[in-house]
Amino acid sequence: MEELRSKNCAVEMYKIIKEFNDVKANDNVDFFVKNGSIHGLLGENGAGKTTLMNVLYGLYHPEQGEICIKGKKCEIPSPTKAISLGIGMVHQHFMLARPFTIVENVMLGRKSRKGFLLDTKETAEELVALANKYKMKIDPYAKIWQLSVGEQQRVEILTALYQGAEILILDEPTAVLTPQEVDGLFETLREMKNDGKAIILITHKLEEILSIVDEVTVLRDGVMIGHVEVDCNTTKSSLTKMMVGRDVLFNFDKSLVEAGAKKLVIKDLKVLNDKNFLALDGFSLDINEGEILGLAGVDGNGQKELCEALTGIRHVESGEVKLDNINIENKPPLFAIEKGIAHIPEDRHITGLALGWSLKKNLIIKTFKANSKFGLIDEKKIEDRWEKAKIAYQIKANSGDDWARDLSGGNQQKVILARELENNPAILIANQPTRGLDIGATEYVRQKILDAKSEGTSVLLVSADLEEILQLSDRIAVIYDGKLMGILPSGSDVKEIGELMMGKKMEVEHDA
Amino acid sequence: MRNKLTKNLNQLLLAIGTIILALLVGAVIISFSGNSPIEAYLSMFNGAFGSKQRFMEVLVKMIPLVIMALGTSVAFKANLWNIGADGQFIMGSIFAIFVTIYSGLPPIIGIPVSIIAAMIGGGLWAGLAGWIKVKFNANEVITTLMLNYIAVYFLSFLVYGPMMDPGGSKMPQTKLIPDAFRLPLFESGNRLHIGIFISLIIVVIMIFFWKSTLGFKIALLGQGEKVTTYSGVSVKKMIVFTMIISGLLSGIAGWTEIYGVQYRLLEGITSGYGSMAIVIALMGGLNPVGILISGFFFSALLVGGATMQRMTDIPFSIVDIVQGLIIIFIIARTAINFKEIKNRIVRRMEHVK
Numbered sequence: 001m002e003e004l005r006s007k008n009c010a011v012e013m014y015k016i017i018k019e020f021n022d023v024k025a026n027d028n029v030d031f032f033v034k035n036g037s038i039h040g041l042l043g044e045n046g047a048g049k050t051t052l053m054n055v056l057y058g059l060y061h062p063e064q065g066e067i068c069i070k071g072k073k074c075e076i077p078s079p080t081k082a083i084s085l086g087i088g089m090v091h092q093h094f095m096l097a098r099p100f101t102i103v104e105n106v107m108l109g110r111k112s113r114k115g116f117l118l119d120t121k122e123t124a125e126e127l128v129a130l131a132n133k134y135k136m137k138i139d140p141y142a143k144i145w146q147l148s149v150g151e152q153q154r155v156e157i158l159t160a161l162y163q164g165a166e167i168l169i170l171d172e173p174t175a176v177l178t179p180q181e182v183d184g185l186f187e188t189l190r191e192m193k194n195d196g197k198a199i200i201l202i203t204h205k206l207e208e209i210l211s212i213v214d215e216v217t218v219l220r221d222g223v224m225i226g227h228v229e230v231d232c233n234t235t236k237s238s239l240t241k242m243m244v245g246r247d248v249l250f251n252f253d254k255s256l257v258e259a260g261a262k263k264l265v266i267k268d269l270k271v272l273n274d275k276n277f278l279a280l281d282g283f284s285l286d287i288n289e290g291e292i293l294g295l296a297g298v299d300g301n302g303q304k305e306l307c308e309a310l311t312g313i314r315h316v317e318s319g320e321v322k323l324d325n326i327n328i329e330n331k332p333p334l335f336a337i338e339k340g341i342a343h344i345p346e347d348r349h350i351t352g353l354a355l356g357w358s359l360k361k362n363l364i365i366k367t368f369k370a371n372s373k374f375g376l377i378d379e380k381k382i383e384d385r386w387e388k389a390k391i392a393y394q395i396k397a398n399s400g401d402d403w404a405r406d407l408s409g410g411n412q413q414k415v416i417l418a419r420e421l422e423n424n425p426a427i428l429i430a431n432q433p434t435r436g437l438d439i440g441a442t443e444y445v446r447q448k449i450l451d452a453k454s455e456g457t458s459v460l461l462v463s464a465d466l467e468e469i470l471q472l473s474d475r476i477a478v479i480y481d482g483k484l485m486g487i488l489p490s491g492s493d494v495k496e497i498g499e500l501m502m503g504k505k506m507e508v509e510h511d512a
Numbered sequence: 513m514r515n516k517l518t519k520n521l522n523q524l525l526l527a528i529g530t531i532i533l534a535l536l537v538g539a540v541i542i543s544f545s546g547n548s549p550i551e552a553y554l555s556m557f558n559g560a561f562g563s564k565q566r567f568m569e570v571l572v573k574m575i576p577l578v579i580m581a582l583g584t585s586v587a588f589k590a591n592l593w594n595i596g597a598d599g600q601f602i603m604g605s606i607f608a609i610f611v612t613i614y615s616g617l618p619p620i621i622g623i624p625v626s627i628i629a630a631m632i633g634g635g636l637w638a639g640l641a642g643w644i645k646v647k648f649n650a651n652e653v654i655t656t657l658m659l660n661y662i663a664v665y666f667l668s669f670l671v672y673g674p675m676m677d678p679g680g681s682k683m684p685q686t687k688l689i690p691d692a693f694r695l696p697l698f699e700s701g702n703r704l705h706i707g708i709f710i711s712l713i714i715v716v717i718m719i720f721f722w723k724s725t726l727g728f729k730i731a732l733l734g735q736g737e738k739v740t741t742y743s744g745v746s747v748k749k750m751i752v753f754t755m756i757i758s759g760l761l762s763g764i765a766g767w768t769e770i771y772g773v774q775y776r777l778l779e780g781i782t783s784g785y786g787s788m789a790i791v792i793a794l795m796g797g798l799n800p801v802g803i804l805i806s807g808f809f810f811s812a813l814l815v816g817g818a819t820m821q822r823m824t825d826i827p828f829s830i831v832d833i834v835q836g837l838i839i840i841f842i843i844a845r846t847a848i849n850f851k852e853i854k855n856r857i858v859r860r861m862e863h864v865k
């Protein structure tokens with residue numbers, strides 16, 4: 001490893017060990033990032049990527065290891081220290097104070113140059129200049145809550161740059177972005193790279209690694225497996241092999257189904273979002289018996305509200321939803337659960353899991369009645385359930401008593417899946433089921449959805465990932481601005497779907 | 513399993529550490545006040561455990577405190593900050609004594625009915641705060657506090673007015689309940705009554721309660737309203753329900769105090785039990801056995817402090833100081849625990865993943 005140690009390195013991490021309880025999340029990891037390069041960090045869910053980056057950013061203290069920044073050995077006990085060393089980190093989400101403007105957020109925790117007065121105007125001008133330099137568009141006086149997820153992320157990057165970041169860590173930044181936003185982000189990153197900054201990019205999407213990354217480090221089970229330069233010899237399958245230790249084949253046996261009877265009929269649905277605007281504006285759609293209906297659309301066009309309306313979580317203003325000819329709109333959530341409507345929510349942390357609870361209890365939050373005896377929760381039964389789920393879904397955890405919040409993102413998703421797919425649901429509403437999952441897990445989840453279909457479950461698959469939609473769907477519906485843009489057959493042209501997603505209207509085949 | 517054991521052990525060690533720290537800081541304050549901390553603590557200890565009589569007095573105090581703390585813990589577990597245990601205690605007592613004095617039922621029926629009345633009184637009072645929260649989105653901290661005042665003044669009104677003891681003592685209190693209604697004592701000349709078994713039984717019931725589906729739903733509410741709704745549990749119903757159960761227990765606490773110790777309603781009957789119940793609940797980690805242990809500790813502190821004041825020049829306010837310090841340390845424990853903060857930040861950052 002010595003030969004890697006060079007003046008050219010922005011980050012050198014040696015023999016990092018970080019343990020949680022008895023688990024080594026990082027086991028003797030060496031990690032190097034060159035100046036002026038974009039470095040990919042790859043690995044399956046729970047491989048230890050976030051942990052390693054939290055160590056670098058001073059959030060975790062490693063049990064062992066040495067860190068050099070720009071060739072100088074450093075202790076990084078806190079994020080403040082990391083920032084002063086020129087390290088910036090953009091976590092997935094929501095570190096911003098929502099009622100404030102962009103410029104106020106950037107100014108938080110910084111001394112004003114004007115003493116008691118705020119130097120808002122100067123800061124705003126500097127921000128705009130900085131943003132322009134890196135090809136980002138912002139309005140410094142916009143309030144955070146008005147911004148889309150992508151825009152908020154831009155503010156986070158900008159804040160890091162404004163604090164003088166020379167090394168920027170991005171933990172799965174693209175998971176929440178639309179394809180257009182991803183292009184924009186990458187342009188910014190290239191600009192930063194040309195400026196000599198070092199960028200660490202965590203992602204599960206291999207095409208992104210191939211398109212923008214210079215070098216990649218792969219972690220598996222907390223161990224550094226390899227470190228390669230990305231060139232024309234690098235392929236998705238070579239990366240996958242390093243990461244998973246086997247080939248992952250996205251060749252699903254998708255047997256198209258004949259249009260069965262109508263299972264779920266949605267008619268003229270009007271639903272408000274949290275800000276009391278119409279999120280669904282006269283949305284209609286049918287889902288047939290035993291089919292997978294893919295609902296494509298850019299995030300935030302009413303998908304979340306649709307899923308919540310179908311499961312009774314959100315109030316329906318007008319219109320109707322019929323399951324097997326029974327009206328189910330505005331029924332309590334328990335009604336939908338009892339009718340066998342399973343729901344993988346988009347927001348895994350606040351809605352899908354009780355984070356402060358054990359994994360095994362999380363498996364039964366919807367079925368605690370069935371898992372009890374004489375009114376008492378049947379501990380033995382849920383332990384059994386956990387053991388089964390753990391094996392069936394390959395959930396990586398010490399025990400069923402672990403807290404849900406201590407699991408890596410992908411494994412949390414597996415817990416939700418294990419719960420929702422139990423007992424062959426009549427309908428599965430899957431909102432972004434593979435977001436943030438590694439390719440092995442993604443393959444696995446998609447297979448599970450197909451399995452559910454072959455067991456007779458009708459599936460509404462909501463995804464911003466067209467590849468996923470195309471792979472699994474029997475029919476493809478497109479949503480834009482709360483309205484159905486059209487329904488396309490499986491195997492349709494990506495471009496055509498893309499255009500509908502951007503709001504180009506096509507002839508809607510009513511009641512087709 | 514081992515995991516759980518270590519977790520409980522950690523909790524216990526942390527609690528003991530908190531107490532020691534509070535006593536140490538308390539010692540500094542005592543010496544500033546010109547007294548000897550060693551003398552103070554010795555006489556406090558002596559005051560609580562120095563004789564069988566005193567020890568029994570500790571148990572007497574423990575009865576209502578533990579039951580109230582259990583009630584408080586039910587709401588806290590659901591993330592509902594019911595700080596109105598005092599008011600619920602008072603309303604429970606009023607309801608109970610009302611049926612005993614005015615119904616003329618024989619003890620055999622009258623005693624069970626009075627317990628039920630106490631549960632209804634306390635439950636309604638807390639349930640009211642829950643209902644207001646659901647209906648008008650009013651914060652339960654404010655409403656339970658307000659309802660405390662109403663209960664206290666209502667009690668004053670009764671004992672100075674319509675329910676005042678006609679016997680002529682002119683004290684703000686009702687007349688005594690008949691002997692047959694009083695909880696039996698262990699030995700005469702000592703105040704310890706069989707209510708101690710009632711509180712132990714309630715501890716056991718609560719252990720099972722948290723394993724029940726109802727306890728499951730209440731604890732789920734504490735994990736967040738979104739995940740509760742998602743799981744098919746009605747948040748609104750659960751809020752009211754949780755508050756009722758929480759208040760009902762404080763009502764029972766009031767009942768034990770009336771039927772076991774005071775035998776009548778009188779002004780100031782709760783004497784600040786409510787705030788102590790909050791500390792006991794938090795210190796006990798909202799866990800029934802933990803609450804039993806911490807309830808015992810605080811009762812000893814109360815009784816010991818009172819004896820200390822009688823025997824020495826050191827004022828009882830030392831007890832208040834120690835209690836206050838413990839509250840501060842419990843709050844600070846979560847705030848100063850940097851690891852916890854960091855974990856929290858990380859969690860927040862990982863929000864969507």
Ligand SMILES: Nc1ncnc2c1ncn2[C@@H]1O[C@H](COP(=O)(O)OP(=O)(O)OP(=O)(O)O)[C@@H](O)[C@H]1O
Nearest residue numbers: 020025045046047048049050051406407408409410
């Ligand atoms: N605070 C914690 N307490 C206990 N265990 C933890 C904690 N944080 C992480 N772990 C464990 O450490 C391992 C590595 O987790 P980490 O979050 O670094 O994975 P990751 O590579 O970022 O995965 P993903 O792609 O799913 O985000 C996992 O097994 C996880 O359960």
Ligand SMILES: [Mg+2]
Nearest residue numbers: 049050408409
């Ligand atoms: Mg991660």
